[in-house]
Structures are given as C-alpha cells and as structure tokens.
Amino acid sequence: MKIEEELDAEDRLISEWEKRRYIPRPGEPQLPPQLSDMAEKTTEDVMKELNRLPFFMTELDETDGEGGENETLEALKSLAYDGEPDEIATNFKNQGNDCYKSKNYKAAINYYTKGIEVDCGVDTITSALYLNRAACQLELKNFRSCIEDCKKVLLIDPKNIKACFRSGRAFFSVQRYEEAKQILEYGLTFDPENKQVKDLYQQIVNKEKAIEEARLKKEREEQKEKMRLDILKNSIKLRHFSILKSSRPAEMLEDAKIRLENETDYESQLIFPAMILYPTTDEFDYIAEISELATPLEILELVLNRPKEWFEDPKHKNFSIKKLECYMETESGGLVKVGKKLSINNALMNDKPKAPLFDNSLRLYVVPKVEAPEWISKWNKDIALSKRQA
Incomplete structure (x- = not known):
C-alpha cells in the first residue's frame, strides 16, 4: 500500500510539472540558460536530475548522471567526519x-x-x-x-x-x-x-535446576529399564527358553516384545504374541498376547470362534478342534508335535527336541489331522533354516 501511494504521489508531481512547464509566448523573455536546458528535457529526465540532488533523493544515486561521481553527495558524506x-x-x-x-x-x-x-x-x-x-x-x-x-x-x-x-x-x-x-x-x-x-x-x-531434575529423572528411568530387562532376561534364562530371529520377520512382529506379568517378579508368567499358521490353506491368525501357561487347546478355542459361514468353506471342512493337530518348529529346522493340553511353557522348556520362540513370539502350526502326513513329508529343513537370521 505504501509503495502504491508513493507512485501515485510521483505521478501527481509529474502531472503538475507538465502543467506548469514554462513555454514563452511571442514577446515574452526566454528562460535563463540553466533553466532553458531543463525546459528542453522530458519530465522523466528532470526527475532523474532531481534525484541526484541529496535533498530530493528517493533512492541512492552516487553518479553525476554521466558515469562520474556525485560530488554533492560526496560532500555531504564528508560532513559526517567534519x-x-x-x-x-x-x-x-x-x-x-x-x-x-x-x-x-x-x-x-x-x-x-x-x-x-x-x-x-x-x-x-x-x-x-x-x-x-x-x-x-x-x-x-x-x-x-x-x-x-x-x-x-x-x-x-x-x-x-x-x-x-x-x-x-x-x-x-x-x-x-x-x-x-x-x-x-x-x-x-x-x-x-x-x-x-x-x-x-x-x-x-x-x-539449571530443571535440567538437573530432567537428568536425574532420565537416569532413574534408565536404571529402572535396565533392572526390568535384567529380570526379564534372567526369567527367560531360568526357563531355558530359546529365542531365534527370522531374516524377514512378519510386519506385526517387528516390534514384538516379551514381558513379565509383574515386571519386578521373575517368577510371574511370561506374556508374548503368537502367530497361528495354517499352512494347508495358506492362512494365519495373530494374537497380540498370550500367557506361557496357555495350551494349544485354549488357543484353538480362541481362534476357531468364527461365524458358521467360515466353516462352510470347503477348505475349512476339517477345521474343528478334534480334527486338528499342532506343531512347532525346532532349533534344528524340523517339526515337533505338541499336545493340545500341554502348556506352552512346557513345550518351550523341553531340551530335546528344542522348540524356540521366533521373533519374541510363539509360532504354532495348525494342520488338519488327515492332511498332516502329506504336509510333514513336504517339510524341508534346509528351507526352514534359510529363513532364520544368521
């Protein structure tokens, strides 16, 4: 807005200059040589001349109009050191x-x-x-x-x-x-x-006080977290649980964690996620948390709580608790059958064969009994081992 006002003012000044420009009539005196030179110049040229005079300057012009030095301006500058x-x-x-x-x-x-x-x-x-x-x-x-x-x-x-x-x-x-x-x-x-x-x-x-309080708080939290991890580590070690990592874990297991129900008591039950895999139909279920004391039977009752329409699908005709068997993968890359009434922690604590947790979670294969022999015969240990983190 200010720029527009300045431009309008300049336009008004130019217009007024044009109106008052001296043009001698017959018998009237001519202008003095200095003013006569100005009279022959355009309005734009006159404004440029004025701008070289410090009093009228609207922008800095350090030249004399012909590439030389603006002596008047330089003289004024020198006054600053006078x-x-x-x-x-x-x-x-x-x-x-x-x-x-x-x-x-x-x-x-x-x-x-x-x-x-x-x-x-x-x-x-x-x-x-x-x-x-x-x-x-x-x-x-x-x-x-x-x-x-x-x-x-x-x-x-x-x-x-x-x-x-x-x-x-x-x-x-x-x-x-x-x-x-x-x-x-x-x-x-x-x-x-x-x-x-x-x-x-x-x-x-x-x-400084706030910074120190924040430092101490962070230190206490770090100590608490270290204690929690130490207790968790010892509780897993006492149970003889083995934990392996996949080379490409499932997305939902990337941040999977094992925890104690009471993080200060190593004897309280362990809680972890579970992947329930149905290899014969290429399907799976994910359970965010289960207890180590849970049994495959309890897990099946949970995941098979589905609408009637699901069981009417031909590929699910043998998906009833009595017709299903459960397996876990072993450290050596093989398979071990798990009794439906056996608690998960008992299955994990067995040393021979040793069934580990994968990516901090239970991996349980569920297969219809009639299809189990064929599925087991196609199981490849080398492929299973290749999917693990080196």
Whole structure:
C-alpha cells in the first residue's frame, strides 16, 4: 500500500510539472540558460536530475548522471567526519540510536562501528558505542559478538551493569550457564539491588535446576529399564527358553516384545504374541498376547470362534478342534508335535527336541489331522533354516 501511494504521489508531481512547464509566448523573455536546458528535457529526465540532488533523493544515486561521481553527495558524506573526533563519534552514536529505536539493528551496528573506528579517545563515548552495539547484536541473536562487545565495555568501564546484564543474557542464550552466572554475580557485587540482573540470575538457576531434575529423572528411568530387562532376561534364562530371529520377520512382529506379568517378579508368567499358521490353506491368525501357561487347546478355542459361514468353506471342512493337530518348529529346522493340553511353557522348556520362540513370539502350526502326513513329508529343513537370521 505504501509503495502504491508513493507512485501515485510521483505521478501527481509529474502531472503538475507538465502543467506548469514554462513555454514563452511571442514577446515574452526566454528562460535563463540553466533553466532553458531543463525546459528542453522530458519530465522523466528532470526527475532523474532531481534525484541526484541529496535533498530530493528517493533512492541512492552516487553518479553525476554521466558515469562520474556525485560530488554533492560526496560532500555531504564528508560532513559526517567534519569536527573533532569526539563530535564525530557522538554523531555516529546518535544516528545508531535512531536506527535502534526504529528496530533497524543492522544499520545501527554500522553506525556504532563507524563511531568506534573514529577512535575518539573519550572512554564514555567509546564505551557507549560498544554497549549499544552489543544491544543490537543481542537483538539479532549474534550472541558471541554481543559477549565480545560487552567484554570491551568492561575493560573500559569495569562497573558497567548493563554490560554485565547483556553478556549474561548472551551466555544464557548459548547455554553457557556457569559463565552467565559468573558475570551476573560480578555485576551484583557493585549493584546488588539491580532487579533485571537478579531476575535473570534466578532464571538461570531455575533452568539449571530443571535440567538437573530432567537428568536425574532420565537416569532413574534408565536404571529402572535396565533392572526390568535384567529380570526379564534372567526369567527367560531360568526357563531355558530359546529365542531365534527370522531374516524377514512378519510386519506385526517387528516390534514384538516379551514381558513379565509383574515386571519386578521373575517368577510371574511370561506374556508374548503368537502367530497361528495354517499352512494347508495358506492362512494365519495373530494374537497380540498370550500367557506361557496357555495350551494349544485354549488357543484353538480362541481362534476357531468364527461365524458358521467360515466353516462352510470347503477348505475349512476339517477345521474343528478334534480334527486338528499342532506343531512347532525346532532349533534344528524340523517339526515337533505338541499336545493340545500341554502348556506352552512346557513345550518351550523341553531340551530335546528344542522348540524356540521366533521373533519374541510363539509360532504354532495348525494342520488338519488327515492332511498332516502329506504336509510333514513336504517339510524341508534346509528351507526352514534359510529363513532364520544368521
């Protein structure tokens, strides 16, 4: 909106120029040579000429219109360095302050830097320039530059409380808490009631306290988790359970976990997922959690609790509890039949043949009795072993 308003104003100025342009009538005097030259130029050329005059400038033009130097502008620039060094430095400081008030921090830094480069030799001015530049650096999150400027202030004025405060904020922002506290503590030695410094110091103390509490909490949680895993590991070891990994586990088993019902009691029952496989129909069921004390019979009662229509499918005609047999894969790659009333933990604790858990879960093959001999005859140990993680 502001740009559009400026363009409209410029258009109105050009229009007004055209209306008031001097064109001598018969018998009227001609314009002086300087003005006559302007009269022969287009409105656009006149506006360009005006823009080269510092008073009328709307954008910086450092040329004379023909590729040379804009001498008028250069003369004005040189005025910035006209006067005694302390006057020049003060002038740059004041210009920087104006930019700071309008939140033009980069321009303010430029002016303060020029003031510092004057090297006026007046400590109060030099100190103020560094201090004000530090304030800009803080606003721009140039924290290390802020700290450096504050150090220079304190070398000149050791009791400058603002330098202590600003460097404390900068140290705090880069998480150098101890250094932040040290500089604030130093400031409080000569200005003990400074509210800003005291509040910032307390903020840092609170932050450190919160960090320490979080560290201790994490440490306690890690210790608790380590204890839980140690108890779980020992409980599995005491039961002589074996656990193998597949080279390509089923997606639902990628994060499968074994847990104790009571994680602090290794004698409480183990809980784990179960994959119930039906190899003759190429189907499976997944149970998120079963107890080690469960039996294949209980598992079958659970998975066969299906609608009547499911059993009417010809491929499921022999899927009744009495007509099904259960098998588990052994460590050597073979198969072992599991009694339906035998608890899972008993099957897993047997050493010969040894049936392991796979991917932290039970793997139970369920096959109709009439189809079992043919399925077993086609079982290939080498293929079974090749599907395991090396």
